[in-house]
Amino acid sequence: MSAETWAIARFTVLMASLATLLVLPPAIAIGWLLARRTFPGKTLLETIVSLPLVLPPVATGLLLLWLFGRRSPVGQALDAIGIDVIFTWKAVVLSMMVISFPLVARSVRAGIEQVDRRYEDLAATLGAGSLRILRTITLPLASRGIAAGAVLGFSRALGEFGATIMVAGAIPGRTRTLAVGIYTLVETGREEAAWSLLLVSALLAFGAIYVSNRLVDQKGRS
Amino acid sequence: MIDLLIDVRLRQGEFVLSVRDEASVEVLGLFGPSGSGKTSLLEAIAGIRRPDAGEIRIGDRILFSSAKTIDVPARERHIGYVPQDALLFPNLDVTGNIRYGAKSADFESLIAILDLQALLDRRVGMLSGGEKQRVAIARAMMTRPSILLLDEPLAGVDRERREVILPYILRIRKEMHVPLIYVTHDEAELNSIADRVLRLGPQITQRSITA
Numbered sequence: 001m002s003a004e005t006w007a008i009a010r011f012t013v014l015m016a017s018l019a020t021l022l023v024l025p026p027a028i029a030i031g032w033l034l035a036r037r038t039f040p041g042k043t044l045l046e047t048i049v050s051l052p053l054v055l056p057p058v059a060t061g062l063l064l065l066w067l068f069g070r071r072s073p074v075g076q077a078l079d080a081i082g083i084d085v086i087f088t089w090k091a092v093v094l095s096m097m098v099i100s101f102p103l104v105a106r107s108v109r110a111g112i113e114q115v116d117r118r119y120e121d122l123a124a125t126l127g128a129g130s131l132r133i134l135r136t137i138t139l140p141l142a143s144r145g146i147a148a149g150a151v152l153g154f155s156r157a158l159g160e161f162g163a164t165i166m167v168a169g170a171i172p173g174r175t176r177t178l179a180v181g182i183y184t185l186v187e188t189g190r191e192e193a194a195w196s197l198l199l200v201s202a203l204l205a206f207g208a209i210y211v212s213n214r215l216v217d218q219k220g221r222s
Numbered sequence: 223m224i225d226l227l228i229d230v231r232l233r234q235g236e237f238v239l240s241v242r243d244e245a246s247v248e249v250l251g252l253f254g255p256s257g258s259g260k261t262s263l264l265e266a267i268a269g270i271r272r273p274d275a276g277e278i279r280i281g282d283r284i285l286f287s288s289a290k291t292i293d294v295p296a297r298e299r300h301i302g303y304v305p306q307d308a309l310l311f312p313n314l315d316v317t318g319n320i321r322y323g324a325k326s327a328d329f330e331s332l333i334a335i336l337d338l339q340a341l342l343d344r345r346v347g348m349l350s351g352g353e354k355q356r357v358a359i360a361r362a363m364m365t366r367p368s369i370l371l372l373d374e375p376l377a378g379v380d381r382e383r384r385e386v387i388l389p390y391i392l393r394i395r396k397e398m399h400v401p402l403i404y405v406t407h408d409e410a411e412l413n414s415i416a417d418r419v420l421r422l423g424p425q426i427t428q429r430s431i432t433a
Contacts, residue, residue, distance in 0.1 A: 118309055121270040124296040125303045126323025126365055136322075140313040 002193065009200045012177040015089065016157035019096035020150050023104050027153070028146065031108030032134065036117075053102045060098055061166025068094070068167065087169045092177060095163035100153035107152055111145015112138060148215040155208035159201065178204075223248055224369060224401040227279035228420075232271070234262050242276075243420045249395065251416025252405040258422040260405045261306065264371045267403065268303040269296030280369055302362030302370040302400070306377055308354035310346040316357050317342045323365040328398070332360045335393050351378035352387050359391070363398060370394070373405045388414065 030049055034042065052060050068085045069075045078085060085091050115138055123133045139146065161179035168175035170184045178201045185194035225246050232239040239259035243250075252260045265271035267278055269285065272293065278286040280301070285294045310319050316338065320329065333339055336356045341349065349357065355375050362370060375391065376384045392415065395402055406412050412419060 116309075118305070119311060121265075121296065122303065122305065122309045123311070123322065125268050125270065125299070125301060126361065127297050127300075127325065128323065129297060137311060137313070 002196065004193065005196045005200060007173070008176055008178055008181045008197060009204075011089075012158060012179075013204065015092045015177065016096055016154050016160075019093045019100060019157045020104075020154040022093065023097045023101050023153055024146075024150060027101055027104035027149065028108050028139070030105045031149075032112055032138070034105075035109045035112035036138075049105050050102050052099055057095075057099055057160070057162025058166055059162075061095060061163035064091075064095060064098060064163060064167045086167055087171065087175060089168075089175060091168035092164055092175050095167050096157035096160045099160050099163055100156040103156055104149040104153035107149025108142070108146050111142035111149065114145065115141040144215050144218060148212050151208055151212040151215065155205055155212065158204050158208065224281055225279070226250060226369075226403075227277060228263070228267065230263060230266055230273045230276040230278065232259065232262055232266055232273045232276075234259055238274075239263065239422070241420070241422065245418050247401060247418045249402045249404055249416045249418075251412040251419040252403060252422065253407065253409070253412050253419050254422030255407055260407075260422055261373055263422070264303065264373050264403065264405060268301050268371055269294060269299045270303075283368070300365065300368050302359075302365060302367030304355065304358045304362050304370070304372050304375060306373045306375075308351075308358035310349070310354055310357055310361070312346055314346070315342075316344050316346060316349070319346060319357055320360045320364055322361060326364055326366045328364065328366070331397075332363055335397055336360050336390050350383075352383045355379070355387060356390060359394060363394065363400070367400065369401045369403060371403045371405075374407070375404075376406070376408070376411060384411075391415070 030045070033039075034046060034049070065086065066072060067074055068078070068091070070079055070086075075085070083090075085094060119137050119141065120133050123137050128136070159179055160177070161183065164175075164177055165180050165183070168180075170176050170180045176184065178197050182194045182197045182201070185191070185197065223246050227244045229242045229244075230239070237259070239262060241259075241263060252263065254260050262271060266273045266286070267280075273286060273288070275288040276286070277284065277289065284290065284292050285299055286292060311322065314322065320332070320338070333342070336359060338356060338360060341353055341357065346354065346357070355378075359370070359372070359375070372391065376387060379387060388411070391402075394400065402415075404412075404415055
């Protein structure tokens with residue numbers, strides 16, 4: 001396997017890991033909110049959270065391009081403090097985060113919904129506040145669902161293509177991920193190199209889904 | 223002795239539980255058949271379930287009053303609650319459970335009174351029904367509650383073990399000076415512990431809602 005293939009594989013795994021780590025806190029917050037709270041606009045929030053699942057990733061990419069581009073207020077604000085997002089590794093992480101967010105949030109929500117609320121009520125009678133209950137009871141008891149969501153989100157991030165190519169492009173050594181690499185190598189007639197990327201992608205995807213299924217199975221048995 | 227006012231109206235499925243009692247007690251027994259609302263009433267006192275109307279006062283502290291729009295959150299009520307199935311946190315060991323709400327330095331004396339020394343490092347899944355109850359009592363007592371609510375603590379325990387566990391409960395009351403509300407549907411158990419009995423039953427406290 002060539003040095004180029006390894007470099008792309010390493011970069012993709014690193015970006016997907018970073019995206020998964022960064023997506024977990026907001027996914028846990030939203031998953032908990034949807035599982036445990038009733039509030040006006042809940043259905044709207046549920047719909048927005050699920051949107052990247054059904055929206056074409058390229059369309060999501062276009063939205064991100066518009067949102068973080070230099071002509072938008074967000075892009076201008078980031079530019080003012082010297083942060084460039086579009087066509088950098090940050091755009092790779094950003095698109096991976098947005099695309100994997102619904103999978104992680106839904107899995108966290110399902111994990112939290114399976115926790116018997118009476119444990120949380122009882123912890124309150126022992127003097128614990130909402131944050132302590134979340135940290136010491138809810139999240140540990142929902143940990144398998146959260147871990148399964150993280151693995152699922154990581155797998156989705158590994159294979160991310162549409163949004164990534166829109167906001168990060170396919171710059172060799174800077175933003176080229178496995179999925180984007182396969183596409184550009186085929187486009188430029190280097191099919192053999194594309195096949196080795198395909199093999200790495202398949203192995204990584206197999207490993208991640210296997211771990212996710214194991215976690216879900218154990219959750220079902222426990 | 224503690225002054226109690228329990229005046230609660232609570233919708234429960236197709237029924238409305240309506241209870242009123244005011245007394246000065248050491249152990250108030252709540253007696254009634256399954257489904258008569260004993261657990262719901264305890265949950266209302268603990269602050270887990272919100273009554274539709276009424277007032278709950280323990281000592282001179284109003285915990286709930288629909289008229290005065292007072293509803294003290296569960297975590298500020300200082301009430302020890304031991305549910306029927308103990309509800310020990312499965313992600314913590316016995317010590318972790320007992321120390322969860324710790325406010326007091328009574329750990330050693332509670333361990334001695336409830337004879338828990340040998341269980342401290344165990345996972346809660348490895349405990350028997352009676353052991354779980356003792357751990358749950360210790361966990362509740364570590365918060366220095368103004369009153370301890372026990373929901374059928376002997377229900378999941380076989381007859382022989384009951385005679386072992388009841389003395390632990392009596393020792394807690396005597397040595398830690400904590401008043402109890404004790405739920406049971408066993409008359410003999412009630413007579414051995416309660417100094418006042420509040421009887422719940424369809425004929426007395428519940429009525430069907432007629433649409």
